[in-house]
Amino acid sequence: MSQHKLGKLFEPQSVAVVGASEREGSLGRAVWKRLRAHPYAGRAYAVNPKHKEVFGEPCYAKMTDLPERVDLALIAAPASACAAILRECGASGCNHALMLSHGFGSGSSDADLAATQKLADVARAARVRLVGPNARGLLRPRIALDASAMTDVDTMPSAGSLAVLSQSGAWLSILRDFVAGSSIGFSSLLSLGASLDLDFGELLDYFTFDAQTSDVLLYIEEVKNAPAFMSGVRQISRMKPVIVLKADRADLHREPDGTHANVLAQHDRVFEAAIARAGAVRVQTAMQMVAAARLLTGTHSRTQQRVVAITNGRGPGLVAADAVREQKLTLAPLTETTYQALRSALPKHAHVGNPLDLAGDATAERYRVAMNAVLADEHVDVVLVLFSPQAIVSADDVANEIIAASTQYRKTVLAVLGGGPSVAAARIKLDQARIPQFLSTENAVDAIGFLETFARNQSLLRQVPEQSVDGFVPRLDDAQKLFEHVWAEGRTLLYAHEARQLLSAFGIAMTNTGIARTPTEAVTLADSFGYPVVLKVVSPDIAHKTEMGGVRLDLRDGESVRRAATAIFEEVGHRAPDARVIGLTVQPYVRQRGQRELYLGIANDPTFGTVLAFGAGGIAVERLDDVAFELPPVNDVLINNMINRTRVSRLLDAYSNVPAINREALTTMMLRFSTLACACPEIAACDLNPVIAYEHGTVAVDARVVLKERSKVTALRRLGRYGHLAVYPYPRELEERVTLRDGTDLLIRPIQPEDATREREFISRLSPETLYFRFMMPVRELPAAMIERFTQIDYGRELALVGVVGEGLEQKIVGVGRITPTTIPERCEFAIVVEESMHGNGLARTLMQRLFDAARLRGYREIEGIVLRENPRMLKFCESLGFVIQPNPDDPGERIALRTLAD
Helix, strand or coil: CCCCCCHHHHCCCEEEEECCCCCCCCHHHHHHHHHHCCCCCCEEEEECCCCCEECCEEEECCHHHCCCCCCEEEECCCHHHHHHHHHHHHHHCCCEEEECCCCCCCCCCHHHHHHHHHHHHHHHHHCCEEECCCCCEEEEHHHCEEEECCCCCCCCCCEEEEEEEECCHHHHHHHHHHCCCCCCCEEEEEECCCCCCCCHHHHHHHHHHCCCCCEEEEEECCCCCHHHHHHHHHHHHCCCCEEEEECCCCCCCCCCCCCCHHHHCCHHHHHHHHHHHCCCEEECCHHHHHHHHHHHCCCCCCCCCEEEEEECCHHHHHHHHHHHHHCCCEECCCCHHHHHHHHHHCCCCCECCCCEECCCCCCHHHHHHHHHHHHCCCCCCEEEEEECCECCECHHHHHHHHHHHHHHCCCEEEEEECCCHHHHHHHHHHHHCCCCEECCHHHHHHHHHHHHHHHHHHHHHCCCCECCCCCCCCCHHHHHHHHHHHHHCCCCEECHHHHHHHHHHCCCCECCCEEECCHHHHHHHHHHHCCCEEEEEECCCCCCCHHHCCEEEEECCHHHHHHHHHHHHHHHHHHCCCCCCCEEEEEECCCCCCCEEEEEEEEEECCCEEEEEEEECCCCHHHHCCEEEECCCCCHHHHHHHHHCCHHHHHCCCECCECCCCHHHHHHHHHHHHHHHHHCCCEEEEEEEEEEEECCEEEECCEEEEECCHHHHHHHHCCCCCCCECCCCECHHHCEEEECCCCCEEEEEECCHHHHHHHHHHHHHCCHHHHHHHHCCCCCCCCHHHHHHHHCCCCCCCEEEEEEECCHHHCEEEEEEEEEECCCCCEEEEEEEECHHHCCCCHHHHHHHHHHHHHHHCCCCEEEEEEECCCHHHHHHHHHCCCEEEECCCCCCEEEEEEECCC
């Protein structure tokens, strides 16, 4: 519970401006003037070897000359000097730098890449965590820290609870000015620049624990490290809303491979799926971002969005109703009690319904009565108050009633005050009272839609699927042998019969498939399968067989097979004379009553790696373009969500005289297809098209599988078992039964979201002393948010192993050990606690050994832990495990236990 590893970046008690200057137009002058223009309470130092003073304050030649070790260096020096400055920072003990310097190029040329890589290497060697270069700066309004090069020297944004991380300094400046004068305040504004070191993943970890931050806005142009990004967003989204604006939505380049998967998997669609899976909300414009922030911050209702619109004009009410329907929200069905209360209190010319039209002569009192009545209705979640200026009533008075009603009821109240100057003062009043208010009805309803999206995406976030979930054990050795055989022949494309072997190894049904090299062989295979059959050309150079005349369907006897085979060879030879033709696949012709043709795909996104696709299948799959994407692994809930996002989902249930498909069989196939995607980083793309779904089952009719080059797979495997995935599955491989020294049998496994109650009970059984040593402060019990944080973890970012005794509902946690990242990339931090009844039986040592193994697999080379000086038992335990105990330079009451993780 000590200070976060990035605490000195965001809460520095001392700052140095390296490159500070008085020269007009210089970056050093701008940064120094901004820093000194506000009442920042920390100590500020100017560093520049060319000056003895800057604006009357002492200036030091280099970082190592400063009278103290500063927390944060603001680098505003020429690009050529930055590497040396980073080395000075490291030598002086300053471990955080914000580099505002420019001149490193766009990063696309070889020279630019070499220069930036050198800078990253220097920062890593100096153990300096770096934001930038090309960063526009950091603002922390609460402590009056303006460490930026933005405009408006004399203004500081309002202090508040909104954190903003932006890859564009210009956009950050626009946002800052856009909300000036409103109630929206900021805990932080940070421009990331080139993100050579610190990026979204680690920075979001800080805001997860920052008590000053309630919501986070992200402006993104490019995700550089998808696993770290997803881990960071998923972690903070469990506790705080995250709103994302993505620019540069152009599709990323892919090499054509003949699959539908990589044509359909446009990057922006994949990004949309990733943000939903991370539990965040994506918006399309800066206006929508501010609208979402207004509503998500402090809102009372984030679940069912049943809306009532109250208006003093019919037109705005009808616009609101249309907007609610278009957003697929619900106009709240008021109870009869509410209707009676409204009819008795309102004049007859008012329209009592939803929308509720109070008429043009509505007074502030009439608004008060209406709002109180509908807010008391149990069927109402959100009240949208619309006001158009009228001579009979003051907008100011109506604003007062809106504020009073919002205070009285714990429901969401939004306002749209139409007009200009006549409502300006009322808008300011609503802003000051933190009532979300919007310039247009559509804007307001958009914001309500974000609430619904947030609730839906939060349900996706809570899913923690495994690599394999239905109990089928894939034959991984068979798959690996097949891949090696294909590579040995100099190919990356699997032939149809090989694709069937691969699918069979993962329990995925595909029609019988044989390969014939002559018409006679085709007849022999057809006789063995039974008629009717299908013939398809086999060629590594032909992606879409039908277009080349390479398919014949519903062949009912041997002679028709012979003629069709001959015709395929001739027609393909004519249409694609340069194509290598290996032969023909022969398959039974699948026709089932009420069958639907579906599509399953695996694609590789340049950013997010392996993705799954589901949608309408058949030869027109790309034309129909009815496909939803998801990041593997998936489970039943995620599969159902994926299916429901497609138009073809409407045809899967029974209609007219067509029976429903077997949803259970389709779900099983999709689960196993997800396992295939997770277990096989070798796959570059895969199409199952069509997949025939009917009332008794599901079967793939055709499959196209393309492998990655062997060298690329070797590089991927260096990233770990799931290096090709952006979402880390539940690591069931870490589950292990152990017997302790006293004979106790228990299960060691990764912690799960379902462990929340067990974790709370475990904490309650710990003594005050044990709790104090674990959390480094007096603790009686942990709040629900902290329990949720401890149990709903992202396995790609951290790991918690629990020791569990008992079975089923009687399971009890008796020990927990976890590792989390530190700001040093090759080092992780451990924490461990075991209940007193288990002391002395080897559980703590067993957990630590398992943590060592897991840390090595994740690429860590060192592990450290913070231990209170007054905890000699833990210090002795660490020494027995090979840790070296060192003083903590930041806290004399703590010790740092550090150990290497050599194999």
